[in-house]
Amino acid sequence: MEFTEKHVEGLKDLLYKMADDLLIIGHRNSEWTGLGPVLEEDIAFSSMAQDKLGQANALYGLLHELGESDPDTIAFMRNDKQFHCCQLVEMPIGGYDFSLTRHFFYDHADAIRFEMLKDSVFEPLAMVANKFRGEVKYHTMHADTWMRHLGKGDETSKARMQNAINETFPMALGIFEESIYEQELMESGIFAGEKTLKEMWLTKVEQIIESAGLTLPDINSVTPVYGGRKGQHSQYLQPLLEEMTEVFRIDPGAEW
Amino acid sequence: MTIHSLDPRVNRAEIDGEAKIGHLDEFDYWQTYEVFVQIKRGTHHSHVGSVHAPDPEMAILFAKEQYTRRGVCVNLWVVKTSDIFTTEYNDSDIFETTPEKYHRDPESYKVMDRIKAYKEKHNSQS
Numbered sequence: 570m571e572f573t574e575k576h577v578e579g580l581k582d583l584l585y586k587m588a589d590d591l592l593i594i595g596h597r598n599s600e601w602t603g604l605g606p607v608l609e610e611d612i613a614f615s616s617m618a619q620d621k622l623g624q625a626n627a628l629y630g631l632l633h634e635l636g637e638s639d640p641d642t643i644a645f646m647r648n649d650k651q652f653h654c655c656q657l658v659e660m661p662i663g664g665y666d667f668s669l670t671r672h673f674f675y676d677h678a679d680a681i682r683f684e685m686l687k688d689s690v691f692e693p694l695a696m697v698a699n700k701f702r703g704e705v706k707y708h709t710m711h712a713d714t715w716m717r718h719l720g721k722g723d724e725t726s727k728a729r730m731q732n733a734i735n736e737t738f739p740m741a742l743g744i745f746e747e748s749i750y751e752q753e754l755m756e757s758g759i760f761a762g763e764k765t766l767k768e769m770w771l772t773k774v775e776q777i778i779e780s781a782g783l784t785l786p787d788i789n790s791v792t793p794v795y796g797g798r799k800g801q802h803s804q805y806l807q808p809l810l811e812e813m814t815e816v817f818r819i820d821p822g823a824e825w
Numbered sequence: 826m827t828i829h830s831l832d833p834r835v836n837r838a839e840i841d842g843e844a845k846i847g848h849l850d851e852f853d854y855w856q857t858y859e860v861f862v863q864i865k866r867g868t869h870h871s872h873v874g875s876v877h878a879p880d881p882e883m884a885i886l887f888a889k890e891q892y893t894r895r896g897v898c899v900n901l902w903v904v905k906t907s908d909i910f911t912t913e914y915n916d917s918d919i920f921e922t923t924p925e926k927y928h929r930d931p932e933s934y935k936v937m938d939r940i941k942a943y944k945e946k947h948n949s950q951s
Contacts, residue, residue: 604838607855609876609887616890661837707889714886718879812833 576757579750580691581635582653583760586748586798587682588628589654592644593806594675595621596813600662613711617672620704627697634693645817649806655797657740659806669719670733673712674741674774680705681769690758713777720781731783738786742793745770858884859909860892861902870902881905 572580598618605611629640637643657675662668683705686698719726745767754760775785796802828840855877861870873892878884884903893901912919 600834600837602834603832604834607877609878609891613887613890616894711886714882718883 572757573753575750575753576759577635579748579753579757580694580759581632581637582748582750583754584628584632584635584694586653586655588625588632588643589652590658590675590679590744591621591625591628593652593654593809594658594671595619595625596809597658597660597662598668598672601665601668606665614672617704617708617711620701620708624697624701624704627700631693631697641817645814646821647810649802649810650800652800652802652806652810653798654802654806655740655743655746656794656803656806657737657743657797659797659803659809660740661805664729664733666719666729666733667737669712669715670730670737671741672708673716673777674737675744676705676708676712677774677777678741678744678766678770680709681773682766685761685766688758689760694759716777716783717781720778720783727782730781734778734783735786739791740794742767742788742791743795743797746793746795746798748798855879857906858888858903859906860884860888861904862892862896862898863900863902864897866899870900875906876903878903 595618598614598621602611602615602618605614625644626640629637629643632643633639638646657671660667660671683698683701687695687702689695689698716730719730721727745763747763748754751762751764755762771785771788778785828835828842830836856879857875858878858881859875860873862873863870876884876887876891878887881903885901888901888903889898892898
């Protein structure tokens with residue numbers, strides 16, 4: 570079918586929020602580089618952070634093809650109000666319990682979203698989704714393995730992971746904050762929508778959390794943290810952007 | 826005293842400069858696993874190094890990023906280092922072999938002439 574102007578707007582909105590999530594969580598996770606709990610995990614977590622930047626870059630590239638600015642400009646020249654990431658990804662890294670739990674919740678949503686997008690009628694996006702399936706699969710394997718090990722570790726690790734799950738869950742639900750273009754995305758066949766994604770995600774994360782001997786809070790007992798998709802962010806995003814873009818802003822025209 | 830560094834990540838970590846380095850509990854000691862990478866299905870796995878890990882599942886998880894992130898791999902093995910049996914370096918003279926064994930060296934077998942002759946004959950017929 571032919572895309573209307575609203576379909577294209579919906580598509581851009583989808584690409585922006587996906588890419589912004591990836592850029593910001595990639596940056597946050599890279600903050601663990603050199604500080605990870607053990608050398609091997611430090612390397613694995615840093616490497617996955619780099620994967621996320623690569624994925625963000627590919628999605629910004631699609632936006633560029635749709636007429637938006639080039640990826641560097643999009644990534645480095647916007648302020649927090651112009652970012653579409655959910656608030657989950659902008660939170661400081663906290664302890665490793667929080668960072669792992671965020672990685673677990675986020676990466677499962679990312680994996681299912683990419684899986685759904687493999688069937689998108691917007692072929693460039695379907696191709697990108699397919700291209701990153703191996704990376705995304707490893708990321709969820711990594712998250713699941715840690716979740717199960719710490720859930721079944723000792724009383725301390727179990728308590729810390731349960732606490733991290735309880736604290737992170739409302740923010741994780743913010744991933745699925747609906748866009749004003751849900752209807753357009755679904756009717757055009759670009760994307761099957763946040764509701765479907767959320768249902769699939771809930772089933773998946775609950776199953777793994779339970780297999781780890783932990784509990785996912787009742788979704789009806791928590792208030793999702795929304796706003797990120799509409800440019801409303803926590804106090805933590807703007808300082809992150811300032812640090813991330815510090816070198817770029819010294820000389821935006823520099824050739825790298 | 827908190828350590829200040831030019832690296833913002835180190836400052837953010839708020840590392841306590843006075844903190845004593847304590848001893849690890851037994852639970853915190855991880856064993857090592859030897860890692861073997863297969864670059865193509867059907868070929869042998871090659872030893873590439875080792876990783877620290879609490880169990881084989883984590884060892885695979887770590888080995889994947891340590892040893893395959895920049896190269897081709899289709900399959901990984903991890904084996905507990907303690908499960909590897911090894912020769913002693915004192916015994917390394919067992920690998921010294923004397924040269925006078927023409928009966929074992931492939932060049933003792935004069936077959937190339939016959940193979941060549943067969944090929945020439947075969948080619949001339951076709």
